[in-house]
Amino acid sequence: MNIGDVSNQTGLPAKTIRYYEDIGLIKPLRDDNGYRRFRSQDVHKLNFLGRARALGFTIEDCRTLMALYEDETRASADVKKVARAHMVQIEAKIADLNAMRDTLGHLIDACAGDDRPDCPILKDLGGQP
Amino acid sequence: MNIGDVSNQTGLPAKTIRYYEDIGLIKPLRDDNGYRRFRSQDVHKLNFLGRARALGFTIEDCRTLMALYEDETRASADVKKVARAHMVQIEAKIADLNAMRDTLGHLIDACAGDDRPDCPILKDLGGQP
DNA sequence: ATGGGGGTTCCAGTCACAGGAAGGTCAAGG
DNA sequence: CCTTGACCTTCCTGTGACTGGAACCCCCAT
Incomplete structure (x- = not known):
């Protein structure tokens, strides 16, 4: 299989697949013409990577x-450890974003949104609560 | 005020302050020795920027x-528009992260986390649900 | 004069790719 | 046989918002 087919099968852009080879995540073979030749194990790995990335895991x-x-x-404990560490990151981000959403939501609600210059959003950013 | 004082007052790293000057967000004066001299309006702007960045607004x-x-x-409607567009981004990110958290949470719960190799997390990533 | 704690510029690196240029390869159609 | 167009290749640059570090200047106290 060439990179285009693999891209279609996995949903990963060809650019991403090449990048993953660059950083050593996959090692496809090469045809005589220089084209990458992907075996099913390579495709399998790429699907694995795609799912892991979709869950937000870093490279x-x-x-x-x-x-x-x-x-x-392997010990499943090692896997779980990685997953839980990532979970902590996710929850921290969610907490941050929720705080932003709450603050921003209040400000948006308080803003008239008309043609007058008076604006609680800018007032808050400017430091007058 | 020199950059160190401003950094202390605003809580922004000196590097960040220089960067903001670089990209034209602030224009502090210069002393004869080349040091940046910040007026109170510059500090005010930096506080504004710090708060806006803390709410997740892009540069x-x-x-x-x-x-x-x-x-x-200005019309407050213009401000509100920017804020609401940002709100949409925030909520999209929260939704993404919540989905990740839910999926990852189920997988973590299902994983024994002991010294055996059997692991539902890897099973899922490998494509066998 | 020396030491330490400011400040300055500029260059490189981060993360996970995306965009694009310049060029090689292959199958089909005229 | 030639061309066309869809593939593929490598290499270089850019993204966002900084951060780290090198190499150097400035000022004050000892």
Whole structure:
């Protein structure tokens, strides 16, 4: 399979697939003409990566998870540890964003949104609560 | 005021303050020795920027908001529009992160986290649900 | 004069790609 | 056989909002 087919199958852009090879996440073979030739295991890995990235894992996390995936003697505790550390990050981000949403929501509600210059949003940003 | 004092007053790193000057958000004066000299209006602007950034506005949004802040003839509708557009982004991110959290939470709960290799997290990433 | 704590510029790196240029390869159609 | 167009290749640059570091200048106290 060439990169275009793999891109269609996995939903990952060709650019991303090349990048993943660049940083050593996958190692497709090469045809005589220089084209990458992907085996099913490569496609499988890319699907794995796509799902892990969709869950927000960093590339380095993905590297770790792939290594664990391929290690038959892994301890599931190691996987869970990575997942939980990521979960903490996600929840921190959610908390941050919720705080932003709340503050911003109040300000938006308080703003008339008409053609007059008076604006509680700018007042708040300017430091007068 | 020199950059260090301003950094302490605003809580913004000196690097960030220089960067904001670089991209034209503030224009402090210069002393004869080349040091930046910040007037109270500069500090005020930096506080404005700090608060806007804390609400997650992009630098370009900040530029727009500052221009509106300084325009006495602004319409509050213009401010509200920027704020609401940003709100949409925030809510989209929250939705994404909530979805990740939910999925990841289920997987983490299902994982024994012991020394055996069997792991639902890897199973899911590998594509077997 | 020396030391330390300011300040300055400029360059590189971050993260995970995306865009685009310049050029090689392949199958089909005229 | 030639061309066309869809692929593929590498390489370089840019993104956002900074951060780290090198190499250097300035000022005050000892």
